[in-house]
Amino acid sequence: MIREAIAADPEFQGRVAAAMAGPSPATPPAHTISHSYKDSIVIGAGSKVRRSQISLGPLTINNTRSARASLTAAAALLLALLALAAYGGAQVISGDDSPGVSSGTSSRSPRTASSAPSAPSGGASVPVVRDAASAEQILPGPESLPDGWAFASGSPQKDTCRNRVGTEKDGTLRYICKGSLVDLTAWYTPGAAAGFDKVYIEVVTYSSHDAAAQGYLGEKAEEANNPPSGVTEESLPSYCEHSAFFSATYPGIIGIDGVDRGEARSVVHCGTVMFSIYVMNEHGSSVDLNTLSALSQTVANRAQQALNGETPTAAFGRS
Structure with a gap:
């Protein structure tokens, strides 16, 4: 009966929707409300809030304080996982997987002329009588x-x-x-x-x-x-x-x-x-x-x- 009463009063229905949407952003949102989503609040492409429910594609969540907190935590966890994945990918591309390499030293770094081992002919130093x-x-x-x-x-x-x-x-x-x-x-x-x-x-x-x-x-x-x-x-x-x-x-x-x-x-x-x-x-x-x-x-x-x-x-x- 409550749902029927709210549906019967368009003005009250608009107030409820505005309260659930929160204060207006300082700048216009990147997504506009489609005419096809009348009486709904759009969160992102393919997702929306309708009355007391939040729809994310095929997933529907009750629009309560605990549900919104869970959704926020899930979003934070997703961002953390994306950050870790990006960091790990960068390490795979640029890091050195050689074991036992000390900090600041890479076993794959090119040798300079001074560090390259030098050996005289025959592989060992030999004495020479020069005078x-x-x-x-x-x-x-x-x-x-x-x-x-x-x-x-x-x-x-x-x-x-x-x-x-x-x-x-x-x-x-x-x-x-x-x-x-x-x-x-x-x-x-x-x-x-x-x-x-x-x-x-x-x-x-x-x-x-x-x-x-x-x-x-x-x-x-x-x-x-x-x-x-x-x-x-x-x-x-x-x-x-x-x-x-x-x-x-x-x-x-x-x-x-x-x-x-x-x-x-x-x-x-x-x-x-x-x-x-x-x-x-x-x-x-x-x-x-x-x-x-x-x-x-x-x-x-x-x-x-x-x-x-x-x-x-x-x-x-x-x-």
Whole structure:
């Protein structure tokens, strides 16, 4: 009966609707009241308040204080969920999901030149003999050699290693001087008691391990093919990282002296140092491989001592 009474009095019905709508907003609402919703209050598109009920699409809610409070709470909860969803999406797009990353540091940040690890050739730091004074100590002096040995006149001397190439039997070129720093040579006279006449030692230091390794391959190829025939590779104890041993015979020249000559040679690679040794017999074709081996060991030990930052003390017959 109350509903019929209100419906029968349009003026009273308008007052009730106005009371339920609350005070008018300061500015006109974004949605206007459609003529098709006469006697109704529109909340949003597709939703309205009709008398004592609020319609939200297919959902109808009684227009009471508790219902309006519940609706307000639901709206607040919906806004909170939307905010959390937006925040989570931003984190997925821009955040770092790597575990264990400390505050302010990203494991995916690009490395700068200063933080990037640097390693010399070969993956580890290697010592280098850069000056002639240190390289000269690798050459054994007369005090480090058997009695009667002496430097030949003008030895040792500093040379310049340049444009030397060793060619292997298959035609591969090996550059001996690329990356070289110091090139020293020395001639020795071993005395009358020795079974040979001259000894020649060359020491070349390099800026890197790889350059020294290439220099060794070049020198080895050079010694293995000089002369192109008559060179034999010998099997002797190895020293340092790589070593090779050869013997060669030079036939005497008829009309001059007709005497054959023999040479024993070694090439050794120690870190960033490469050296070669000649033991020469100018009065016959025989070679002294024992002296070659012992002398190679002496120079190899002195090279290793120099690379270790020590003063070389290794001597012929003792380390």
